[in-house]
Amino acid sequence: MSGKLFGKCVVVTGAAQGIGMECARAYHREGARVAILDVSLEQGEQAAAAIGPETIFVHCDVASAASVEAARSAVLAVFGRVDALHNNAGIATPSKPLHETDEEEWDKLFQVNLKSVLWTTKHFYKDLKATKGPILNTASMVGLIGQPNHAAYVATKGALISLTKAMALDYATDGIRVNAICPAGVWTPMLRRWAAEQENEADITSYLDRIHPLGNCPEGDVIADAAAFLLSDSARFITGCILPVSGGAELGYRL
Template sequence: MSGSLSGKCVVVTGGAQGIGLECARAYVREGAQVAILDLSIEQGERAAVMLGPVALFVHCDISSSSSVEKAVSVVLAALGKVDALHNNAGVAMPSKPLHETDEAEWDRLFGVNLKSVLWTTRYFYKELLSTRGTILNTASMVGLIGQANHAAYVATKGALISLTKAMALDYAADGIRVNAICPAGVWTPMLRQWAAEQENEADIASYLDRIHPLGSCPEGDVIADAAVFLLSDAARFITGCALPVSGGAELGYRL
């Protein structure tokens, strides 16, 4: 897909590390200019340097309406347009059943993982309308099949998948496609943090390999390749899709 995003300007929230950074790297490789919106100044600046002169870092609290509105102004001043918005920013902690989740933890998960999409869509909509752009949401397989001891996180990802379908219907007449990508396990700093919180941490790597029928827990590049496709013109007739990139993790019982 060499050059499949040539001339495009892509915004990636949470793009300073993990899946977001892998996607930003892939977008640049495919010819795009990239704006990374992230809360971490240190990681964001490092990512922009690594990606080179076609990358821009904008400090942003994605859960804050005013912060996102300000970031939009910075992005447009630098890039002039937005062709694609990748809502990737997310948090996964705490890993708890619902009755042990306190209100602050619930509000943070929903603020970052879900309400942020309200703010980015509200403030980038006009630009996406003018470019007949596309929106990609990083969801998760847990939003489709569930996960034990992770109730609030699962709720945010299930809601994001449903929201993706509603947005796809709302914006189809505008020529704006909206899709979601659903990883299973992917080795990111966030997953490594989750693994460290588990009682049987030493067995987690083996477990994460076993849940993927294709044989291993991948790095973020496999998600990035699928994301490039969904943002490209090759996916021009795909909208409202929640695409599993999961190595078959959801396919059913296995020996």
């Protein structure tokens, strides 16, 4: 077996479904050993089994420092090293403007989407320094261009984009590259839940198809292929990159 990630151990958070699972699948296809970290026990186990050999599931709540620390120990017990970290875990609800967002909703979004990166970086930093392994953060186009009625979610993704740049500078001397990937619309279970929350759910599919100049709203494989590149040695001189994988959505929506 060979591939761009052959022999490497890649840790992916939030990989029980959606973009994370598609990325884990792509990493495995490129020859990596993959550790799926997710809070969803049943879905995580199913994802690891579906992806195949050299893939493990570790139950982990990325919003908890203790849970991330325990997950690291579990990964090292099986694979003995960590060569790359993909911070993918995230939530998108609620769909509200800021004045309608309560403190609990705000805190939950920041704990999962942003503070989780603090915990994974703290606990995997030494392992990545030893292997000069890259970090990839799943951000979003909304962190660059905004989105109505998603104030807290947009705030987390905008902060993650800025954090990525700061991390890239901090860890460059360690040989750790840090990049972020920015999807626009991608059909995932989370996006389908978001669509169901909207008043005009019947129009959402048409809307999501229109915003991507290159074509209809894609599945997660388009993100996974770009992510595999950014974690590979082919991207060895790329760091601090905020990469749109959006079908050109940021260039202007189609009429």
